[in-house]
Amino acid sequence: MKRFTLLLLLCISPCALSEGLPDLGDVSQAALTPLQERQIGQQSMMQIRASKQYLDDAEINDYLYQLGAKLVENSPEPTLDFEFFAVNDYSVNAFALPGGFIGVNAGLLLITQSESELASVLSHEISHVTQHHLARMIAGQQGDSLVSMAAIAIAILAARTSPQAAEATIASVQAGNIQKQLNFTRTYEEEADRIGLQLLQKSGFNTHAMPEFLERLQKVTRLLDSNAPNYMRTHPITSDRIAEIGNRVQKQPYRLVPDSLDFQLVRTKLIAAQKTAPDAIAYFSDALGAQNYGNPIAQRYGLVSALLRNNDIQRATQELATLRKQAKNNQMARNNAMIETLSGQVKRAAKNNTDTLAFYRTAVQNFPQHRALIYDYADLLLQDNQAGIAVKLLTEQLTRHPSDTTLYDLQARAYAMQGKSLEQHQAQAYSYAWQGNLYAAIEQLELAKQAGGSFYQLSTIESDLRELREMLGARGGK
Numbered sequence: 001m002k003r004f005t006l007l008l009l010l011c012i013s014p015c016a017l018s019e020g021l022p023d024l025g026d027v028s029q030a031a032l033t034p035l036q037e038r039q040i041g042q043q044s045m046m047q048i049r050a051s052k053q054y055l056d057d058a059e060i061n062d063y064l065y066q067l068g069a070k071l072v073e074n075s076p077e078p079t080l081d082f083e084f085f086a087v088n089d090y091s092v093n094a095f096a097l098p099g100g101f102i103g104v105n106a107g108l109l110l111i112t113q114s115e116s117e118l119a120s121v122l123s124h125e126i127s128h129v130t131q132h133h134l135a136r137m138i139a140g141q142q143g144d145s146l147v148s149m150a151a152i153a154i155a156i157l158a159a160r161t162s163p164q165a166a167e168a169t170i171a172s173v174q175a176g177n178i179q180k181q182l183n184f185t186r187t188y189e190e191e192a193d194r195i196g197l198q199l200l201q202k203s204g205f206n207t208h209a210m211p212e213f214l215e216r217l218q219k220v221t222r223l224l225d226s227n228a229p230n231y232m233r234t235h236p237i238t239s240d241r242i243a244e245i246g247n248r249v250q251k252q253p254y255r256l257v258p259d260s261l262d263f264q265l266v267r268t269k270l271i272a273a274q275k276t277a278p279d280a281i282a283y284f285s286d287a288l289g290a291q292n293y294g295n296p297i298a299q300r301y302g303l304v305s306a307l308l309r310n311n312d313i314q315r316a317t318q319e320l321a322t323l324r325k326q327a328k329n330n331q332m333a334r335n336n337a338m339i340e341t342l343s344g345q346v347k348r349a350a351k352n353n354t355d356t357l358a359f360y361r362t363a364v365q366n367f368p369q370h371r372a373l374i375y376d377y378a379d380l381l382l383q384d385n386q387a388g389i390a391v392k393l394l395t396e397q398l399t400r401h402p403s404d405t406t407l408y409d410l411q412a413r414a415y416a417m418q419g420k421s422l423e424q425h426q427a428q429a430y431s432y433a434w435q436g437n438l439y440a441a442i443e444q445l446e447l448a449k450q451a452g453g454s455f456y457q458l459s460t461i462e463s464d465l466r467e468l469r470e471m472l473g474a475r476g477g478k
Helices: 014-018 034-050 058-072 106-111 115-130 133-140 144-161 163-174 177-182 186-202 209-224 230-234 239-250 261-273 277-288 296-309 313-328 337-350 353-366 371-383 387-400 405-417 421-434 438-450 455-474
Strands: 083-087 094-097 101-105
Touching (some): 058 083, 058 115, 106 261, 186 209, 313 337, 337 353, 337 371
16 A cells, blocks of 8 residues: 555646546435545645644644544544544634544644534544535536535645745635635534534534534623634634523533543643743733633643743743642542653753663653653653664554654654664655645655665665656646
């Protein structure tokens, strides 16, 4: 199987599209198969990952995935592959790309007042995907939307050559222009609401959170007049929709579902990111002081993070000790990967390498899939000249996350330390390829080929080169 198979479908030129599309009939998925939807979404994600709009925070993205996966398990298509990711934008919005790629703005994460509210938004977006609304609209419009969707994907790829154009394109995508052009009908919105409520109920969340969240957004819209949240524009929320959802949830008991600690910690990270380190220290100190608001464990987590950013290692160490004591006495926080990752970062800043390496070895055993922890441990291993252990760790992780560019970057560093030029350039090539930078990927593979290697290695490189050049040629590159 080709390494970049998921990236291939829409590497076609606009002029090829203008020559016309085959007669695909009236079946809902005939115009766009699930595989094609996935490939279109992957094309868009290549550019999103490389843009400033992509929030490259493994802990936030992994949290969204874990929450989303819980909902997907109870969806009509539980085996469908989804990717959830955060967008570095503090406006309120969320959106679904073709093929199961769901973006959530930082602003929406902050405005939701409970994890059930956030889950209600994700369940709605998941339902658009599982009900194949994109494919159904395309079939109903005799292919016109397919051209539009392909043009969007191609525009994102074309913007690769211009950073300014790339930012503008991605901003328009994350702000909901894709869904504006697709123009979800009222029927599809209502169906996504209905299926979404079922996902919420089956997944153990508070279904009343959906109408409560929508009602709050509607009130904000009335106060802001024309400056409505983006989510209101991309998912028009009418009184009839809210009433329909309300009628459905009235038949279900109101259940208080406690938020996970990770929900609180993710929001804390985003709050801190909006502030300078001194301002964040003041904010979280107030929250823990006389003001005493919010989750005390999450607020102290924010304080430790802010102190670390401010390079106040001594106080960060002291506050971390308090945080870990609080967590030990709290069942939800007792074994938390985000707190463990922060603990490792404080230890690294204190520069006690022997103790820190031992800490990370245990932490990675306890949380083998927490990518932020893996990144830090691999980096520490490389600083300690333990490239062999790092390579083994990173290779194992890449089997779980084959498009993770950070893992490839770390792997390239590890191979460079070992003097393995072919493997170094090959890993760097894969990092560039998944970011959509095909020119740089091809250049790295050419360097890998020059380094020499076994027949199998060189054959793999030649195969990858052919595939990447095919993709580049289809874009109109040379």
